[in-house]
Amino acid sequence: MEYALEIEGLCKSFSKSRFALKNISFSVPYGSITGFIGENGAGKTSTMGAILQTLHIDSGSIKIFGERIAEAKKEINNHIGVVYDAMNFSGNLDVIKLSKVFRYLYHNWDNQEYFNYIELFSLPKKQKINSFSRGMAMKLSIAVALSHGARLLILDEATSGLDPVGREDVLEALLKFVRDQKGAILLSSHITSDIEKVADTLVFIKKGEIVLKTSKNDLLNNYAIIQCKENELNDLRLNGIIAYKNQTDYVDVLVSNKNELPAKFHKKNFSIDDITLLLNFRRLKQVGIP
Numbered sequence: 001m002e003y004a005l006e007i008e009g010l011c012k013s014f015s016k017s018r019f020a021l022k023n024i025s026f027s028v029p030y031g032s033i034t035g036f037i038g039e040n041g042a043g044k045t046s047t048m049g050a051i052l053q054t055l056h057i058d059s060g061s062i063k064i065f066g067e068r069i070a071e072a073k074k075e076i077n078n079h080i081g082v083v084y085d086a087m088n089f090s091g092n093l094d095v096i097k098l099s100k101v102f103r104y105l106y107h108n109w110d111n112q113e114y115f116n117y118i119e120l121f122s123l124p125k126k127q128k129i130n131s132f133s134r135g136m137a138m139k140l141s142i143a144v145a146l147s148h149g150a151r152l153l154i155l156d157e158a159t160s161g162l163d164p165v166g167r168e169d170v171l172e173a174l175l176k177f178v179r180d181q182k183g184a185i186l187l188s189s190h191i192t193s194d195i196e197k198v199a200d201t202l203v204f205i206k207k208g209e210i211v212l213k214t215s216k217n218d219l220l221n222n223y224a225i226i227q228c229k230e231n232e233l234n235d236l237r238l239n240g241i242i243a244y245k246n247q248t249d250y251v252d253v254l255v256s257n258k259n260e261l262p263a264k265f266h267k268k269n270f271s272i273d274d275i276t277l278l279l280n281f282r283r284l285k286q287v288g289i290p
């Protein structure tokens with residue numbers, strides 16, 4: 001499998017806080033979307049900062065398009081599209097004037113594609129950008145990221161603040177990008193239903209550590225959340241217990257091998273949010289796909 005992004009053993013501690021990224025490792029293959037999931041302050045933006053070299057790392061290796069970023073040429077930035085929450089373009093410009101700026105900035109700027117997205121996202125062409133709402137500004141950032149021949153998109157909370165129709169349009173555009181251009185996307189979002197819709201792989205981060213990496217198919221086909229008595233936990237040890245949380249008179253357990261479960265255990269329907277909640281409690285072991 002070929003990877004657009006490979007992170008291996010990334011560590012970073014901050015002098016001004018006790019937070020640290022601890023041995024972060026995961027990869028994003030071409031033609032796929034990786035959902036990056038974790039509670040506030042888990043380390044998603046910091047990891048993205050390390051990828052984009054806005055954050056200096058202590059150790060580890062980050063490769064983009066097979067090249068270590070520390071040694072890569074600046075040209076590599078032409079092929080990375082970035083969207084994050086506080087993105088701001090020069091506010092006095094409008095959508096049309098902005099396209100003229102980007103034509104000079106990006107070698108592979110595709111004006112036709114840009115205006116297709118402007119239409120799709122229903123953005124006004126002649127309104128100054130500083131009068132855009134937050135959602136409009138996010139859509140504009142996404143249109144730009146998709147219009148300069150990027151092969152890797154780093155999207156930090158790119159769908160937050162968008163209405164349901166806008167989110168649907170953006171998710172469709174992202175799926176098209178990975179399908180038609182074989183691009184790769186790392187997408188963080190607190191709207192886990194968005195991730196559930198489009199991601200192929202899920203990476204869960206908690207307190208600066210990756211606690212679970214799995215493909216969505218593996219999650220749907222093999223994982224389950226079940227309820228049992230505490231003294232039954234032992235019966236589940238062959239089912240790959242990932243995490244559990246003690247409730248008042250039972251235990252919620254996340255297992256990675258539901259197909260071999262003893263018949264007495266009832267499987268609950270679950271969402272990514274349920275898994276995130278469980279992973280934030282007791283984690284028994286780390287599992288992952290290579």
Ligand SMILES: Nc1ncnc2c1ncn2[C@@H]1O[C@H](COP(=O)(O)OP(=O)(O)OP(=O)(O)O)[C@@H](O)[C@H]1O
Nearest residue numbers: 014016017019038039040041042043044045046047
């Ligand atoms: N420059 C810095 N100096 C000290 N601590 C920092 C710095 N930047 C980030 N942190 C800390 O790193 C931790 C992780 O922050 P980060 O923004 O990566 O989390 P996140 O997962 O993106 O959270 P959210 O979902 O709220 O955006 C936080 O505890 C934050 O205070």
